[in-house]
Amino acid sequence: MxxxxxxxxxxxxxxxxxxxxxxxxxxxxxxxxxxxxxxxxxxxxxxxxxxxxxxxxxxxxxxxxxxxxxxxxxxxxxxxxxxxxxxxxxxxxxxxxxxxxxxxxxxxxxxxxxxxxxxxxxxxxxxxxxxxxxxxxxxxxxxxxxxxxxxxxxxxxxxxxxxxxxxxxxxxxxxxxxxxxxxxxxxxxxxxxxxxxxxxxxxxxxxxxxTAQFIKDATEDTVKVRSPQLDRLRELLVAQSARVTDSIEDNALVVHGVEAARIGELAAGNGLTLHELSPQLGSLEEAFMQLTRESVEYHAHE
Ligand SMILES: Nc1ncnc2c1ncn2[C@@H]1O[C@H](COP(=O)(O)OP(=O)(O)OP(=O)(O)O)[C@@H](O)[C@H]1O
Incomplete structure (x- = not known):
């Protein structure tokens, strides 16, 4: 010790x-x-x-x-x-x-x-x-x-x-x-x-x-969803007060603040097809950048 x-x-x-x-x-x-x-x-x-x-x-x-x-x-x-x-x-x-x-x-x-x-x-x-x-x-x-x-x-x-x-x-x-x-x-x-x-x-x-707690505390868990009926799914999620952002991939959304299981149920309940439903865990890089932002000696000019 x-x-x-x-x-x-x-x-x-x-x-x-x-x-x-x-x-x-x-x-x-x-x-x-x-x-x-x-x-x-x-x-x-x-x-x-x-x-x-x-x-x-x-x-x-x-x-x-x-x-x-x-x-x-x-x-x-x-x-x-x-x-x-x-x-x-x-x-x-x-x-x-x-x-x-x-x-x-x-x-x-x-x-x-x-x-x-x-x-x-x-x-x-x-x-x-x-x-x-x-x-x-x-x-x-x-x-x-x-x-x-x-x-x-x-x-x-x-x-x-x-x-x-x-x-x-x-x-x-x-x-x-x-x-x-x-x-x-x-x-x-x-x-x-x-x-x-x-x-x-x-x-x-x-x-x-x-390490697990450090990442959990500093990053937000999100869920990636792919569907051929993306617009309809987006409407349903927004109606549930979820925050939805576009994914860098085609036909995909990133959902903040709603668990994957709930999104799956919502899609099934409305007859929507899902091609992917994957929880995205934060990375140690993201957590580290988030928590040490204030204490970096020299920042690069943006
Ligand atoms: N012998 C020394 N004399 C004066 N300043 C020092 C000395 N050793 C370290 N420092 C200063 O103390 C601070 C901490 O340095 P240190 O090398 O411990 O950091 P570090 O976290 O190991 O950095 P790195 O990841 O770049 O190796 C820095 O500002 C450095 O310039």
Whole structure:
């Protein structure tokens, strides 16, 4: 578990993180979202003791990072996958990390196996593809078998297969009861990966909730209807006080504020044919844009 209380970081007159309180639960994948400059990296650095809070605190499993005796055994973090000595082999890189935390050598082979790098363990890490580098980085985070894991933009630049592998791996780590905290810009990916979200803007907390609830709260559910008798259907819906807008598709309408079942009954009751009746769920993108609109540092000129 990670717990931040009143966490604040100022750089001169810039308030990067502003009185932030949240908790990241064990056994779940929690996404960390916010527009550019929102303070995500600064928060992650404070969790890892790389930056000191101006005020407030953040605890990992009840203790500040700097009070952890062998930090890799409590928290594993991947901030930059290319952070390896290019001429070292994957195994040598992990052996060096393990040694610095008093972790036995045999664990190196275990984690190489966990991330599927056993075959290439002797190859120079500098020659690895981005996907392999991410796997090596993740192997490093697992060396101390930590209960808490932090990943900063782990799927950036990966191909679909690499993204899928990381998503499934994170779910597996959470299923083992670990705390998994992931920042990402890829919202559609986060919607599939994170069960919970912590969303910040301008250093402040915007939302801490489940992903499903976040989308539900910020977006409106609508229903798409296609029918060869669209005008008649539109009249009936408007008579029921529904708000109806045109769909970008031909012969289709978007209905706001009426459930799909009610629309189906209305059509059947009036002898109208429907070719489609599909509830449209809001997306994490829409919800994110809606809730962070006020806290984007720089808007593009429209
Ligand atoms: N070392 C520093 N010195 C001065 N200002 C800083 C420093 N680090 C971060 N900031 C500022 O603090 C704010 C938060 O930055 P941070 O990098 O934490 O945001 P972020 O959410 O990680 O952004 P991004 O998504 O772009 O990586 C920004 O306004 C940034 O310019």
């Amino acid at each position: 990670i717990e931040a209380t009143g966490l604040t970081k100022r750089y001169g007159s810039t308030v990067a993180v502003d009185d932030l309180s949240f908790s990241v639960e064990a056994g779940r994948v929690t996404g960390f979202l916010g527009p550019n400059g929102a303070g995500k990296s600064t928060t992650m650095r404070m969790i890892l003791g790389l930056d000191r809070p101006t005020s407030g605190k953040v605890l990992v499993d009840g203790r500040a990072y700097r009070d952890l005796h062998r930090p890799l055994r409590t928290v594993g973090a991947l901030l930059d996958a290319k952070w390896v000595h290019p001429n070292r082999s994957a195994r040598a890189h992990l052996q060096w990390l393990a040694k610095s935390n008093g972790i036995p050598d045999r664990r190196v082979d275990e984690v190489l196996d966990l991330v599927g790098l056993t075959q290439v363990a002797k190859r120079r890490a500098g020659g690895f593809s981005l996907g392999m580098s991410q796997r090596l980085g993740i192997a490093g985070t697992l060396l101390g078998d930590p209960k808490v894991l932090l990943f900063d933009e782990p799927v950036n630049g990966l191909d679909p297969e690499g993204i899928l592998w990381i998503r499934q791996f994170m779910h597996r780590l959470a299923d083992q009861g670990r705390t998994v905290f992931v920042s990402s810009h890829l919202l559609s990916e986060m919607a599939q990966t994170a069960q919970d979200l912590i969303v910040i803007g301008k250093g402040r907390l915007i939302a801490q909730t489940s």
